[in-house]
Amino acid sequence: MNKIIQIFKIKDLRKKIFVVAFLLLVFRLLAAIPIPSIDTFKLEEFFSGNQLFSFVNIFSGGALSNLSIVMLGVAPYITASIIMQLLTMIFPNLKAMYYEEGAAGRAKFNRWSRFLTVPLGILQGYGFLNLLISQGVVPQLGFFDLLKNVLIITAGAMILVWFGELITEQKIGNGISLLIFAGIVSGLPATLRNTIFSYTPEILPTYIAFVILAILVIAGVVFINEGERKIPIAYAKRVRGMKMYGGASSYLPLKVNQAGVIPIIFAVSILLFPQFIAQASAIFSKGLSLKLNEWANYFFNNQYLYAIFYFGLVVVFTYFYTAITFDPKEISKNLQRSGGFVAGIRPGDSTSGFLAKIINRLTFSGAIFLGLVAILPHLTRMFTGITVLTIGGTALLIVVSVALETIKQINSQLVMREYDTI
Numbered sequence: 001m002n003k004i005i006q007i008f009k010i011k012d013l014r015k016k017i018f019v020v021a022f023l024l025l026v027f028r029l030l031a032a033i034p035i036p037s038i039d040t041f042k043l044e045e046f047f048s049g050n051q052l053f054s055f056v057n058i059f060s061g062g063a064l065s066n067l068s069i070v071m072l073g074v075a076p077y078i079t080a081s082i083i084m085q086l087l088t089m090i091f092p093n094l095k096a097m098y099y100e101e102g103a104a105g106r107a108k109f110n111r112w113s114r115f116l117t118v119p120l121g122i123l124q125g126y127g128f129l130n131l132l133i134s135q136g137v138v139p140q141l142g143f144f145d146l147l148k149n150v151l152i153i154t155a156g157a158m159i160l161v162w163f164g165e166l167i168t169e170q171k172i173g174n175g176i177s178l179l180i181f182a183g184i185v186s187g188l189p190a191t192l193r194n195t196i197f198s199y200t201p202e203i204l205p206t207y208i209a210f211v212i213l214a215i216l217v218i219a220g221v222v223f224i225n226e227g228e229r230k231i232p233i234a235y236a237k238r239v240r241g242m243k244m245y246g247g248a249s250s251y252l253p254l255k256v257n258q259a260g261v262i263p264i265i266f267a268v269s270i271l272l273f274p275q276f277i278a279q280a281s282a283i284f285s286k287g288l289s290l291k292l293n294e295w296a297n298y299f300f301n302n303q304y305l306y307a308i309f310y311f312g313l314v315v316v317f318t319y320f321y322t323a324i325t326f327d328p329k330e331i332s333k334n335l336q337r338s339g340g341f342v343a344g345i346r347p348g349d350s351t352s353g354f355l356a357k358i359i360n361r362l363t364f365s366g367a368i369f370l371g372l373v374a375i376l377p378h379l380t381r382m383f384t385g386i387t388v389l390t391i392g393g394t395a396l397l398i399v400v401s402v403a404l405e406t407i408k409q410i411n412s413q414l415v416m417r418e419y420d421t422i
Contacts, residue, residue: 006414007410007414010414013172013410013413013414016170016171016172017170017172019166019167019170020167020170020172020173020178023163023166023167024167024178024179024182026163027070027160027163027179027182028182028186030068030069030070030156030159031066031068031070031183031186032066032068033068033069034066034067034068034069035067035068035069035071035149035152035153067132067138068156069152069153069155069156070153070156070157070159070160071128071153071156072121072124072125072128072153072154072156072157073157073160073179073180073183074157074160074161074164074176074179074180075124075157075269075272076117076118076120076121076124076154076157077113077114077117077157077160077161077164077176078176078265078266078269079117079120079124079269080113080114080116080117080120081113082266082269082270083116084109084112084113084116085321085324088324089324094109097109114158114161117157117158117161118154118158121153121154121157121158122150122151122154124272125149125150125153125154125157126146126150128153129141129146129149129150129153160179161176163175163179164176164178164179167179171409171413172406172409172410172413173402173405173406173409174402174405177261177398177401177402177405178402178406180265180398180402181398181399181402181403184395184398184399185399214396217373217376217396218396218400220369221373221396221397221400221401222400222404224256224257224365224366224369225257225260225397225400225401225404226404227255227256227257228253228254228255228256229253229254229256229358229362230251230252230253230254231251231252231253231254231342231355231358232249232250232251232342232343233249233250233251233252233335233340233341233342234249234340234341234342234343235249235250235338235339235340235341250340252331252342252355254326254355254358254359254362255362255366256362256365256366256369257366257369257370258321258322258325258326258359258362258363258366259317259318259321259322259325259363259366259370260401261370261397261398261401262317262321263313263314263315263317263318263320263321263367263370264314264317264370264373264374264397264398266313266317266321267310267313267314267317267374270313271309271310271313274292274295303378306378307375307378307379310371310374310375310378311371311372311374311375312371314367314370314371314374315367315368315370315371318363318366318367318370318371319363319367322359322363322366326359328351328352328353328355328356328359329352331352331355332347332348332349332351332352332355335347335351336348336351342354342355370397373396373397
């Protein structure tokens with residue numbers, strides 16, 4: 001309580017919080033503005049029968065199920081970020097720009113990601129509208145009406161990217177993550193309402209088991225998210241003139257969940273691609289579109305195949321994202337330059353090999369955990385058969401992770417201002 005009072009006493013920090021709250025409020029208002037010509041009944045029926053799009057709808061905060069002007073959410077930008085990260089593995093110059101050119105290089109990298117978001121937004125918008133037209137949710141549209149809706153949807157996605165950057169600039173949380181967080185939290189009242197209305201005394205034990213399992217999942221998310229392996233680092237003593245420097249000891253923290261929620265978001269974006277491609281291919285061939293759509297529907301309707309593939313994607317992307325963000329060779333070089341070394345390990349290649357071995361073990365645990373969290377709703381649905389009560393492991397992971405990260409950033413700003421007053 002004292003922290004909250006302290007936050008609102010600081011004018012600059014209070015202003016930042018109000019800016020973030022205002023942008024999130026505008027996001028929720030935009031999520032309630034639908035595009036024209038929608039059959040609401042068929043729309044609800046479509047989302048109730050499609051688990052993947054129901055899951056994506058959580059990320060958009062209901063904007064997708066409303067067919068709002070921001071129904072794509074930040075999905076096109078996330079997809080663009082995935083493609084750009086993959087390209088760093090292929091083009092060394094792009095990798096050097098992102099990792100070696102500092103803030104200027106990352107700003108340029110992010111600018112290219114935003115440019116790529118526009119065509120991806122157009123492709124995803126057209127694919128999704130075409131899918132809804134084929135399902136009878138949206139009536140047949142003329143060329144100009146379809147073009148108008150696609151451009152509106154793409155513009156809505158770019159507005160959210162802009163909102164995300166404005167929120168990030170306030171330095172009290174990651175903008176894109178907070179938008180997803182707001183979307184998930186906004187769906188809680190409806191979930192609680194459905195749970196209460198579907199209650200019957202016969203399933204009381206299931207409700208109790210659900211609450212216990214939810215508490216265990218939240219505890220596990222916090223434990224894994226905050227868990228880290230501390231590698232002790234020693235610094236050699238150096239004599240300069242009449243003074244001695246170094247000789248201190250520290251540690252290098254390696255998190256169990258180094259990748260955060262990014263692998264799950266990446267995996268969902270990849271899972272969406274088959275249906276979007278199936279619908280977009282209708283431009284060239286109706287027969288090809290029907291065939292691809294049939295394969296995609298078979299895959300998504302097969303619970304076991306879908307869960308296994310989803311789990312595998314999350315594990316692969318966890319290793320991939322960790323490999324991009326954590327480079328043992330670069331860390332070993334930085335330690336060597338600063339006179340630091342891991343006790344009992346030679347500097348250079350031996351240190352990088354040791355760090356790579358440790359991070360691979362930690363990543364394995366983190367990847368398995370993220371994979372299980374991702375398919376937790378499918379597991380609860382398979383074992384209980386209840387569709388209303390499903391533990392949204394991914395939603396819990398995102399909510400807890402974003403909340404913890406936001407609290408840390410606010411605390412760091414409070415500590416910084418305490419130092420300024422000394």
